[in-house]
Amino acid sequence: MANPGVDSLDGKSLFLEGLQPVQIETILAAAKPLHFREQSVITREGSQANQFFLLTKGRARYFLNTPDGRKVLLMWISPGEVFGGAAFSGRPWHYMVSTEAVQDCTVYAWDRATVRNLARRFPRLLENALLIASEYFQWYVDTHITLISRSAPQRLAQVLFHLSHRLGRRVTGGVELEVTNEDLANTANITPFTASRLLGRWQRSGLVRKHRGRVLVHSPDQLLDHALSASSV
Amino acid sequence: MANPGVDSLDGKSLFLEGLQPVQIETILAAAKPLHFREQSVITREGSQANQFFLLTKGRARYFLNTPDGRKVLLMWISPGEVFGGAAFSGRPWHYMVSTEAVQDCTVYAWDRATVRNLARRFPRLLENALLIASEYFQWYVDTHITLISRSAPQRLAQVLFHLSHRLGRRVTGGVELEVTNEDLANTANITPFTASRLLGRWQRSGLVRKHRGRVLVHSPDQLLDHALSASSV
DNA sequence: CGCATTGTTGACAAAGTTCAATTTGCGTGG
DNA sequence: CCACGCAAATTGAACTTTGTCAACAATGCG
Numbered sequence: 001m002a003n004p005g006v007d008s009l010d011g012k013s014l015f016l017e018g019l020q021p022v023q024i025e026t027i028l029a030a031a032k033p034l035h036f037r038e039q040s041v042i043t044r045e046g047s048q049a050n051q052f053f054l055l056t057k058g059r060a061r062y063f064l065n066t067p068d069g070r071k072v073l074l075m076w077i078s079p080g081e082v083f084g085g086a087a088f089s090g091r092p093w094h095y096m097v098s099t100e101a102v103q104d105c106t107v108y109a110w111d112r113a114t115v116r117n118l119a120r121r122f123p124r125l126l127e128n129a130l131l132i133a134s135e136y137f138q139w140y141v142d143t144h145i146t147l148i149s150r151s152a153p154q155r156l157a158q159v160l161f162h163l164s165h166r167l168g169r170r171v172t173g174g175v176e177l178e179v180t181n182e183d184l185a186n187t188a189n190i191t192p193f194t195a196s197r198l199l200g201r202w203q204r205s206g207l208v209r210k211h212r213g214r215v216l217v218h219s220p221d222q223l224l225d226h227a228l229s230a231s232s233v
Numbered sequence: 234m235a236n237p238g239v240d241s242l243d244g245k246s247l248f249l250e251g252l253q254p255v256q257i258e259t260i261l262a263a264a265k266p267l268h269f270r271e272q273s274v275i276t277r278e279g280s281q282a283n284q285f286f287l288l289t290k291g292r293a294r295y296f297l298n299t300p301d302g303r304k305v306l307l308m309w310i311s312p313g314e315v316f317g318g319a320a321f322s323g324r325p326w327h328y329m330v331s332t333e334a335v336q337d338c339t340v341y342a343w344d345r346a347t348v349r350n351l352a353r354r355f356p357r358l359l360e361n362a363l364l365i366a367s368e369y370f371q372w373y374v375d376t377h378i379t380l381i382s383r384s385a386p387q388r389l390a391q392v393l394f395h396l397s398h399r400l401g402r403r404v405t406g407g408v409e410l411e412v413t414n415e416d417l418a419n420t421a422n423i424t425p426f427t428a429s430r431l432l433g434r435w436q437r438s439g440l441v442r443k444h445r446g447r448v449l450v451h452s453p454d455q456l457l458d459h460a461l462s463a464s465s466v
Numbered sequence: 467c468g469c470a471t472t473g474t475t476g477a478c479a480a481a482g483t484t485c486a487a488t489t490t491g492c493g494t495g496g
Numbered sequence: 497c498c499a500c501g502c503a504a505a506t507t508g509a510a511c512t513t514t515g516t517c518a519a520c521a522a523t524g525c526g
Contacts, residue, residue, distance in 0.1 A: 062375065066382035088361055089367045096367070096374050118470050119360075126359035127323055127352075133366035134322045134329070140373040141297065141329050147380055148422050149299035152482065181505065189381050191483060196505055211506060271505055385514065414473065429474060445472060445523050 013080040015054060015128050025116055027125075031108035036101040038061075042048055042084070043099040049086035052115045058105030059167075062097045063186075070128050073187040076102075076166055087112045088119065088129055147189060155188040156198050157227030160208070163187075165221040174209075174218040184215075202226075246313040248287060248361050260358075261353055264341035271336040275317070276332040282319035285348045288312050291338030292400075295330045296419075306420040308372055309335075309399055320345045321352065321362055345411075380422060390422040390433050390460030393441070396420075397453040407442075407451040417448075435459075 062074035088152040168175035185195040295307035402407035418428040442449040
């Protein structure tokens with residue numbers, strides 16, 4: 001079996017930080033390498049948390065469904081990062097959010113019992129998990145504040161800013177993002193209509209350039225400044 | 234010094250769950266008992282996370298300040314619960330949210346180094362911390378969903394519902410809450426004006442009874458049902 | 467009793483959403 | 497290589513919800 005091996009992560013996993021290569025070998029050896037197709041849902045909010053994952057290749061993201069049937073996009077997951085944490089924690093038996101593969105994904109998957117065993121053997125994993133948990137918490141604090149104290153344009157600008165750093169492809173004349181208006185809207189919690197109008201306005205101001213399923217942000221910082229200062233326009 | 238002792242918690246602390254009484258003695262012996270006056274701020278968002286706390290008596294709550302100067306109320310903290318988790322976790326050196334005493338509070342306080350040491354000696358503490366972290370996360374997921382998919386009346390009803398269970402004093406004819414309209418508004422993320430209007434409406438429908446600094450909810454469930462179903466009125 | 471805090475009410479404004487009608491861009495298969 | 501068809505994006509106009517502000521009323525503490 002083509003095992004991705006330790007090296008494929010470049011040692012860049014916060015989850016495995018501080019562990020010896022031998023220990024990492026042991027930990028990874030206990031996992032099943034799995035593959036997920038683009039678009040496939042990996043964990044489903046509310047379903048039994050039976051597996052814990054480490055993404056080695058591809059791109060995934062967390063999302064939620066609202067009671068009124070809309071979809072909300074949360075954090076992105078990059079190689080080296082773990083997800084499905086509910087399976088790692090002692091009590092919660094259900095995933096709290098859903099996860100989907102945005103590109104084809106390669107992961108290590110541990111089942112619940114295995115990963116809990118590993119946590120007992122290597123408490124450093126617990127440490128690291130706690131650290132990751134606090135990153136999530138910080139993300140949510142930020143998101144919460146943004147949601148209740150920023151306007152639609154400011155939220156959208158913030159989203160573009162974040163995505164530029166996380167997913168942006170640097171091209172001549174700025175940073176290019178492969179996202180649809182709908183994705184942006186679902187991340188910023190606005191409607192696609194509002195997103196379209198705002199992007200149009202910013203395009204007219206020369207801050208961005210729109211294409212179908214793609215946005216070119218000339219300068220993320222400038223855009224954010226613009227939105228945070230300018231009351232209108 | 235009047236040390237509260239293990240018993241004052243009734244063994245009801247999730248943080249200390251699964252540890253032997255002897256171990257708990259050790260852990261508590263490493264803490265300083267402290268007292269905080271009603272209204273005093275215990276941790277401040279953004280400031281150095283030097284201490285980790287276990288509340289033994291009184292009532293506290295988390296809050297945040299928005300960039301535009303408003304105050305947002307988050308979770309309540311009851312005896313047996315811990316707060317100031319940033320001091321417990323490896324990396325974040327700053328508190329992510331603020332904490333204030335709503336009533337006079339008695340706490341155990343560990344300084345950062347001490348509690349990190351204890352975590353190394355008793356990995357079960359890490360386990361428990363992780364469990365608590367996932368409770369926080371779940372709270373935030375719920376709050377987030379509520380915030381983006383519920384109307385102002387629904388959010389206020391939800392807040393009243395939650396508070397009824399967490400802080401409610403059972404009296405004849407319902408559950409009584411000691412909260413101001415402003416507190417309710419800051420929890421539900423609406424303005425005090427909207428809160429006043431909604432409560433007035435619900436009083437007229439016989440769902441609640443208002444007093445200065447106090448609300449009597451006749452039936453939390455009924456109120457929530459009402460708000461979630463009724464589109465208007 | 468007086469005063470500060472808390473709550474109320476109305477008129478109005480603003481920000482976003484909704485919906486329907488179109489248009490645009492892009493990959494595919496003939 | 498072109499035309500078809502679908503998904504994505506656009507635009508305007510009406511509408512809803514909630515916030516804003518100012519004036520005022522009530523509550524209860526000292």
